[in-house]
Amino acid sequence: MAGYSIDITKRKQIEEALRESEKRYRIIFERSPLAVVRFDSEGLIVDFNDRFIDMMGSTREKLLGFNSMKQSTPEMSEIIKKALSGEIVSYEGSYTSVTGGKTTFLRGLFNPVTPGHSPTDVIAALEDITELKKHEKEQQKIEKLESLGLLAGGIAHDFNNILTGIMGNLSFSKVLLNTEHRAQKPLAEAEKATRRAAELAQQLLTFAKGGEPNKKVVSLQRLISDAVSFMLRGSNVKPIVTIPTSLHAIRADEGQICQVLNNLIINADQAMPGGGTLTITGRNEAFQPANSLHLGAGPYIRLDIHDTGCGISPDSLAKIFDPYFSTKISGTGLGLATAYSIIQRHKGHISVSSTIGAGSTFTILLPSIGTSVGEMSVEAKETTVSPKSGSILVMDDEQMIRDIAEQILSFLGYEVTTCKDGEEAIKLYRASLESHKTYAAVIMDLTIPGGLGGKETAKHILASDPAAHLIVSSGYSNDHIVANFRRYGFSGAITKPYNIDDFKKVLSAVSARIAEL
Known part of the structure; x- marks a missing residue:
């Protein structure tokens, strides 16, 4: 009997252990x-x-x-x-x-x-792992954009140099001819076409170099109002803009954000050839850490840009931000790819939703400063004075650009010396100091392949002559050095491709600044 009792006890213990095991398994x-x-x-x-x-x-x-x-x-x-x-x-x-x-x-x-x-x-x-796959896809897209950006940047740099030669010669030809000459109109049309080509090159360069936005506090109310007014001029599309005064300001590159807005508004306008409504709304949002969009935690602004156009097919929607993809026959396929690149560089997010026959909505999220500001103060226009004669040194690695710059500046009354790189420019400037015939200004290209570019050359020249008047030249208007030229010791900046009026403007501005000192 004792043995039987022990067997029952063991069995109960085993059954209890099994029940506990089952319970733990279930939990x-x-x-x-x-x-x-x-x-x-x-x-x-x-x-x-x-x-x-x-x-x-x-x-x-x-x-x-x-x-x-x-x-x-x-x-x-x-x-x-x-x-x-x-x-x-x-x-x-x-x-x-x-x-x-x-x-x-x-x-x-x-x-x-x-x-x-x-x-x-x-x-x-x-x-x-749906969200993980989405994130991986976004990363792949970013890497694809970056690799294509390097290629685009190289192409655009060379393209801009060619355009500088074309535009410079066109504008110079116009001033050499009588204003009533019958060649004036075709020359003006050719110059206009060159400007359009320059805009394409600028998009390529923004696509390539968007990683360095020149950030400052920006009020979106003004940017949106200006973009809508300018891009929909003459359009039969009705804009409805609802941006509250409480919308937070952002710290961003104003030029690049304008480019994003312009591209999205152009797209919306083209999606409604028979007319329609473009609705732009804005609001403040906040994101917590580890959110589904993988955005940094903190305050954000959200913009929704909705059109009542034809909509985008699911196949096209998946490729809408890919470089060189366009649903329009005449489209370059760079507008939305550039917009995507710019928003990514600003640590934001851009997405699109669409329904065939009902329209599309582009949504932008950008980090905000967490508070609203009034209208940004408008900078006073620079006082311009007539250019003064004197000698000017032009540094550029392209012979064609040196030639047209020399022709235009000589026509404006300056003595011109040209050189192809920074090393030569430094020698020429130091020689002018020794001969007491200092250059009135030095115009230098920012990028010189295989040699000293404008930034490095400026340091050497300013070390020899802190009063030197230097003008930086670049094909990329959004470059942080061009946008903040005074911070790097330059007195002015001129963007390629340039014409005779651009030279007049920058030299007048520099002359005015010299007069103030």
């Missing part, structure tokens, strides 16, 4: 951060946790008893078939739930309860 099963599902040896779903229900977008009633061998997708049925035969199977891919219709990017492992035996029950642990 782990239900509280797992992964979706867990169990299939019986025939492929029927016999158990699952709430995470699995959410992942499938379904209900417990629809999932329980679901025959995965007969009712699931062919790919999933094959995976479960292998697992039922005793094989451990890993899976990663997009799956659309048969019972719920929800599409999820899954990563998981299908484990036979008795590995190596067939048939066997199977337990699968599944992870929803």
Whole structure:
């Protein structure tokens, strides 16, 4: 009897241990951060946790008893078939739930309860990696933009130099001819076409060099108002702009943000050739750490730009921000790619939603300073005076640009010396100091391949003559040195491609500044 009593006690202890084990298993099963599902040896779903229900977008009633061998997708049925035969199977891919219709990017492992035996029950642990895949896709897009940007930057730099030669010669030819000459009109048209080509080059350069925005506090109310007024001039599209005065200001590159707004408004206008409504709204938002958009925590502004146009097809929507992709025959495919690049460089986010026949909405999120400001003060216009005669040194690695600059400046009454790089410019300037015939101004290209560029050359010249009057020249108007030229010791800046009027303007501005000192 004593032995029998011990057996009963042991059995109860074992049963209690099993119940505790089952309880612990159930807790782990239900509280797992992964979706867990169990299939019986025939492929029927016999158990699952709430995470699995959410992942499938379904209900417990629809999932329980679901025959995965007969009712699931062919790919999933094959995976479960292998697992039922005793094989451990890993899976990663997009799956659309048969019972719920929800599409999820899954990563998981299908484990036979008795590995190596067939048939066997199977337990699968599944992870929803949809957001991770979205983030990876965004990263790939950014890397693609950056690599293409390097190529675009090189092309645009050379293109701008060619345009400088063309525009300079066109503008010079115009001043050499009588104002009534019949060649004036075609020359003006050619100059206008060159300006359009320069705008394309500028987009390429922004696309390539957008990583260095010149940030300052910017009021979006003014930028949006100016962009709508300018871009919709003469259009039959009706704008409705609702931007509250409480909208926070942002710290951004004003020129680049203007370019984004202009591109989006142009796109909206072109999507409504028969007229329509363009609605722009803005509001303040805040993001917490570890948000789904992978944005930094803090205050943001949100802009929604909605048109009532034809909409964008799902196929086009997936490629809408890709470089050189355009739904328009005459489009360059750079506008939205550039906008995407600029917003990314500003640590923001841009997305689009669209319905065929109902229009599209572009949404922009940008970090804000957390407070609103009044209208930005408008800088006073620089006083201009007539250019004074004197000698000017021009530094550029392109012979064609040196030649046209010399012709134009000589025509304006200056003595001109040219050189091809910084080393030569430094020698010439020091020689002018020794001969007491200092140059009235030095115009220098910012970038000299294989040699000293404008920034480095300026340091050497200013070390020899702190009173030197230096003008930086670049094909990229948004370059941080061009935008903040005085910070780097320059007295003025001129952007390629330039014409005779651009030379007059910059030399007048520099002359005015000299007079102030």
